[in-house]
Amino acid sequence: MLAAIIDSGGLGEGAITLNKSQPSVSRSVAMLEKRLGSRLFEKGKRPLRPTELCQVLAEQGRVIAAAGDAAQAAVDLYARGKAGTARIAGTPIFMDGVISGMIASFQSTFPGVTIHQSYGYLSELSEQLGMGSIDLAICPVRANAVPPDLNFKPILRGRNVIACAPSHPLARKSAFKLEDIAAYPWIAPPAGSPLYSDLKMALDSIGIHDFRVSFTGGSLASIISVMGGSDSLTVLPYSVVFMQRAARTVTALPVKLEHPERELGILWHVDRPVRPAVKRFHKFLEAEFTGLAHRIDERGREEVWRR
Amino acid sequence: MLAAIIDSGGLGEGAITLNKSQPSVSRSVAMLEKRLGSRLFEKGKRPLRPTELCQVLAEQGRVIAAAGDAAQAAVDLYARGKAGTARIAGTPIFMDGVISGMIASFQSTFPGVTIHQSYGYLSELSEQLGMGSIDLAICPVRANAVPPDLNFKPILRGRNVIACAPSHPLARKSAFKLEDIAAYPWIAPPAGSPLYSDLKMALDSIGIHDFRVSFTGGSLASIISVMGGSDSLTVLPYSVVFMQRAARTVTALPVKLEHPERELGILWHVDRPVRPAVKRFHKFLEAEFTGLAHRIDERGREEVWRR
DNA sequence: CAATCAATATACCATGATGTTATGAAGATT
DNA sequence: AATCTTCATAACATCATGGTATATTGATTG
Numbered sequence: 001m002l003a004a005i006i007d008s009g010g011l012g013e014g015a016i017t018l019n020k021s022q023p024s025v026s027r028s029v030a031m032l033e034k035r036l037g038s039r040l041f042e043k044g045k046r047p048l049r050p051t052e053l054c055q056v057l058a059e060q061g062r063v064i065a066a067a068g069d070a071a072q073a074a075v076d077l078y079a080r081g082k083a084g085t086a087r088i089a090g091t092p093i094f095m096d097g098v099i100s101g102m103i104a105s106f107q108s109t110f111p112g113v114t115i116h117q118s119y120g121y122l123s124e125l126s127e128q129l130g131m132g133s134i135d136l137a138i139c140p141v142r143a144n145a146v147p148p149d150l151n152f153k154p155i156l157r158g159r160n161v162i163a164c165a166p167s168h169p170l171a172r173k174s175a176f177k178l179e180d181i182a183a184y185p186w187i188a189p190p191a192g193s194p195l196y197s198d199l200k201m202a203l204d205s206i207g208i209h210d211f212r213v214s215f216t217g218g219s220l221a222s223i224i225s226v227m228g229g230s231d232s233l234t235v236l237p238y239s240v241v242f243m244q245r246a247a248r249t250v251t252a253l254p255v256k257l258e259h260p261e262r263e264l265g266i267l268w269h270v271d272r273p274v275r276p277a278v279k280r281f282h283k284f285l286e287a288e289f290t291g292l293a294h295r296i297d298e299r300g301r302e303e304v305w306r307r
Numbered sequence: 308m309l310a311a312i313i314d315s316g317g318l319g320e321g322a323i324t325l326n327k328s329q330p331s332v333s334r335s336v337a338m339l340e341k342r343l344g345s346r347l348f349e350k351g352k353r354p355l356r357p358t359e360l361c362q363v364l365a366e367q368g369r370v371i372a373a374a375g376d377a378a379q380a381a382v383d384l385y386a387r388g389k390a391g392t393a394r395i396a397g398t399p400i401f402m403d404g405v406i407s408g409m410i411a412s413f414q415s416t417f418p419g420v421t422i423h424q425s426y427g428y429l430s431e432l433s434e435q436l437g438m439g440s441i442d443l444a445i446c447p448v449r450a451n452a453v454p455p456d457l458n459f460k461p462i463l464r465g466r467n468v469i470a471c472a473p474s475h476p477l478a479r480k481s482a483f484k485l486e487d488i489a490a491y492p493w494i495a496p497p498a499g500s501p502l503y504s505d506l507k508m509a510l511d512s513i514g515i516h517d518f519r520v521s522f523t524g525g526s527l528a529s530i531i532s533v534m535g536g537s538d539s540l541t542v543l544p545y546s547v548v549f550m551q552r553a554a555r556t557v558t559a560l561p562v563k564l565e566h567p568e569r570e571l572g573i574l575w576h577v578d579r580p581v582r583p584a585v586k587r588f589h590k591f592l593e594a595e596f597t598g599l600a601h602r603i604d605e606r607g608r609e610e611v612w613r614r
Numbered sequence: 615c616a617a618t619c620a621a622t623a624t625a626c627c628a629t630g631a632t633g634t635t636a637t638g639a640a641g642a643t644t
Numbered sequence: 645a646a647t648c649t650t651c652a653t654a655a656c657a658t659c660a661t662g663g664t665a666t667a668t669t670g671a672t673t674g
Contacts, residue, residue, distance in 0.1 A: 071367035
């Protein structure tokens, strides 16, 4: 109040800038003067001149007002999801191959939001969502296997492909027989991962029951690196291969695999309040994925799925 | 409150450090949560864990609390007279020769107090006290000439002496006749100053009616400087000469002059509130002057006043 | 210098934030 | 499961703060 009065040059003017009535401000000042035992404005001066003490207090008042404004601004940013934190976790290959790119693009539009990323499979993710240590999980889930305390929003059909380096002999042939595939070594995902069972199922579906695993346990970056330096094959979600297309590090063989019954989706806890930043990120992810699904469908028809 | 709760690790503990009851703090938090539309503490956690938003707001709260503490500290300092401003004015020779030294010693004990010094004679001082543009005036005043709206506190008898440089011929003689004095040129204070009439009266009292003025209009520093380089004489308050004793730039001739009817004193306005810093400075001045008066009396008996 | 104007102070009432004590509810712990 | 600690709620009191209406008082002007 003191700062407002001083800056606007009068008690009445000050009251206006404070959105208060003139008597209210007058009385507040009078009460403070009584409490301090010193005048805050010179006695008997009509354009109300501030005392020395008043100036000092006004200075602190300005600091307080600025902090109040900053707090208000922080609340606004937070409420509109433009500041805050979103903690997201998911299966490693997906996080590295798909989500991380989306996070980058999200952060270019919402630089105030901090993203905490971590990795895990369904059981850990479910537990962490329950404990509240993460906000969202991205994970392939069978529709009937969604834990009861979690919401599930599918975002992508779970289609896997056989992946290899663009330099792989099979990738350069326009046509090949399924038996040719059996000759090459395989990169297997970590044993616990859903992709590992996918791999077995997929190979079963094309009649390959016996295969040699040359490398296992690596993250996406390792897998791509190993593939690039060898003739190894692996099974990856098509979306992951698709996202790598610009880097030309991975390609998909035109082999139709049997698909798992799972869908990739976003999981979150049923009755845990959703922070605005999380909501914002969630919506962003969904939008990105519908866009991605379209582009995959368009391109997929041309390039893959032929046998 | 948020900062207190976070820092002391719990709502109850926070309430204690805030000197409030636990329910009061609890409800305040709840009201703020409702107003913000977001939680400030995690739901269902008993050692009450702060939300992200809460941390941000607590940060601003700490700023506000610090500013509040600073304001309180400023008020305390001000009320105890250890911070603030005192505006003092007085006759030039006195301000330069006596008061300025006291100001220096005052400021070494009260470095937070700002002293504004200015110069003037009784009429201006009286007016400025009336307008409130100065707080204290130091000036020789005749007891019956104190303006009615001013208080007057005498601090020193107005004794004048004939002053000269220590190297002056008369200062080196153990005895001399009054006629010898007439031979030397005089430094006269500014024509408007009380000292000027003192000069005439003093010389009249020892039978010198005709004297040559060699220099006039200067401040104390000029007068001392001119005296040092010449055989000029002047009339100065003995207190001024006394304060210069350490510098050995001025000495007093052992001539008994007739003294003006005025007393040096402190003037202040009757019904203007006295700021604590002014009060403090005022008391300090009075104490200094009683000390000075004693020392002058002791020494004066030995050195001067012999005829 | 009186009349007038603008600025501030006061009177009076309403409201709501904030304080208290007593007590209930719910995580945390053993 | 029992108990303890911690927090939330209930019920009430108080006072700062807000408003409108009006009085008071420096400032201004003819």
